[in-house]
Amino acid sequence: MMSGQQVVFLSSDPEVLWKNRKPLLRSLDIELTERCNNNCIHCCINRPENDARSKERELITGEWETVIDEAAALGALNIRFTGGEPLLRDDFADLYLYARHRGFRVIVFTNARLITPRIAELWARVPPLQKIEVTVYGMKPESCAAVTRNNDAFAEARRGMDLLLNHGIPFIVKGTVFPPTLPEMEDFIAWASRLPGMDSSPDFPLFLDLRHRRDSEEKNRHIGALRLSPEEGLRILTRDPDAYRRGRMELIRRLPSAPDDKIFTCNSHNAICIDAYGKIQYCLALRHPKTVLDIRRNTLKEMVTEFIPRLREMKSTNPVYLGRCGRCFLRGFCEQCPAKSWIEDGALDQPVDTLCRAAHEQAVFLGILKRGEKAWDIKDGRDRICFLEKSFSNRI
Numbered sequence: 001m002m003s004g005q006q007v008v009f010l011s012s013d014p015e016v017l018w019k020n021r022k023p024l025l026r027s028l029d030i031e032l033t034e035r036c037n038n039n040c041i042h043c044c045i046n047r048p049e050n051d052a053r054s055k056e057r058e059l060i061t062g063e064w065e066t067v068i069d070e071a072a073a074l075g076a077l078n079i080r081f082t083g084g085e086p087l088l089r090d091d092f093a094d095l096y097l098y099a100r101h102r103g104f105r106v107i108v109f110t111n112a113r114l115i116t117p118r119i120a121e122l123w124a125r126v127p128p129l130q131k132i133e134v135t136v137y138g139m140k141p142e143s144c145a146a147v148t149r150n151n152d153a154f155a156e157a158r159r160g161m162d163l164l165l166n167h168g169i170p171f172i173v174k175g176t177v178f179p180p181t182l183p184e185m186e187d188f189i190a191w192a193s194r195l196p197g198m199d200s201s202p203d204f205p206l207f208l209d210l211r212h213r214r215d216s217e218e219k220n221r222h223i224g225a226l227r228l229s230p231e232e233g234l235r236i237l238t239r240d241p242d243a244y245r246r247g248r249m250e251l252i253r254r255l256p257s258a259p260d261d262k263i264f265t266c267n268s269h270n271a272i273c274i275d276a277y278g279k280i281q282y283c284l285a286l287r288h289p290k291t292v293l294d295i296r297r298n299t300l301k302e303m304v305t306e307f308i309p310r311l312r313e314m315k316s317t318n319p320v321y322l323g324r325c326g327r328c329f330l331r332g333f334c335e336q337c338p339a340k341s342w343i344e345d346g347a348l349d350q351p352v353d354t355l356c357r358a359a360h361e362q363a364v365f366l367g368i369l370k371r372g373e374k375a376w377d378i379k380d381g382r383d384r385i386c387f388l389e390k391s392f393s394n395r396i
Contacts, residue, residue: 023075029273033084038148044209080107087114105129115160124167132171170197230358285339316349329381334359
């Protein structure tokens with residue numbers, strides 16, 4: 001498919017793409033592999049690059065093409081290829097072209113090490129219509145090697161990004177903040193701001209995920225030791241206090257105002273995921289066996305029209321969850337969700353203390369909580385939010 005492929009190009013304006021359309025599925029995340037050519041000290045998913053067992057279990061080219069066809073039939077217009085490192089797949093170029101030929105806008109998450117002249121030329125000739133997203137693991141060879149445990153990672157990633165620049169392929173960069181990279185954060189932000197594809201500050205996941213498959217207590221202990229505290233996270237978030245407040249106001253306006261015992265309150269945009277082995281998931285992080293279907297036995301349509309609606313009606317019976325998250329006026333402000341509960345505790349509705357503390361620290365900073373208050377005990381939470389909105393509006 002590399003030569004002579006006819007590709008359908010669509011507008012990149014979502015208002016045009018979805019005008020007069022009501023797709024059953026808006027976007028699909030495809031995790032092509034869990035294998036990666038890095039071995040990052042904080043990674044929540046990676047398998048070794050040459051893990052034969054993992055490679056044998058992965059969906060083959062034809063199976064992925066069938067998935068892409070199903071997604072197109074449901075009206076989806078966005079596909080995100082991720083991993084692991086998706087460029088490790090020998091058939092990546094074929095799958096990319098297949099998705100573009102079906103009219104999809106494509107996002108690729110990559111560490112950039114495997115971007116070759118051939119891949120860069122492909123993206124230049126057949127643009128993905130979305131920016132490539134590159135995760136950067138250090139601003140120096142030493143810090144990058146400390147994170148990736150690979151001495152070649154820095155040079156190869158920079159070479160890959162240079163190929164993108166030289167071919168005029170838009171891309172953005174993301175970072176991760178934890179002890180090995182924290183001293184370089186400001187340098188990273190300054191460098192990122194000079195890249196032509198960057199139109200905002202780079203994203204930084206602040207609170208590292210544990211292993212999504214709950215497959216290694218040893219690795220989880222190591223990841224946990226690398227995590228920033230809620231207080232450290234707040235200091236990073238509020239480097240520019242006014243910008244932070246502006247960014248939080250829209251989220252705060254959407255916070256629920258009444259107690260709620262439902263477990264699933266996220267993902268209202270009809271987006272689903274498929275892991276490397278064919279499990280259809282609510283999101284990439286949620287791998288609880290009761291929340292997934294198998295693409296070899298089920299269809300994407302079943303997931304979207306039958307299974308997910310049932311998930312969204314699930315109610316908690318956990319008294320701890322009902323007494324905290326179910327009553328909390330900050331629900332939706334913190335990162336608590338079924339996926340985080342699964343990763344941390346193997347359940348769908350167990351409060352995650354680290355995330356709860358982080359939300360409370362931010363609420364104290366914004367002035368909607370006093371130090372020592374618990375948000376689930378507050379009766380006038382909506383009034384506090386309205387007062388904050390009014391005060392902020394008066395300031396600007």
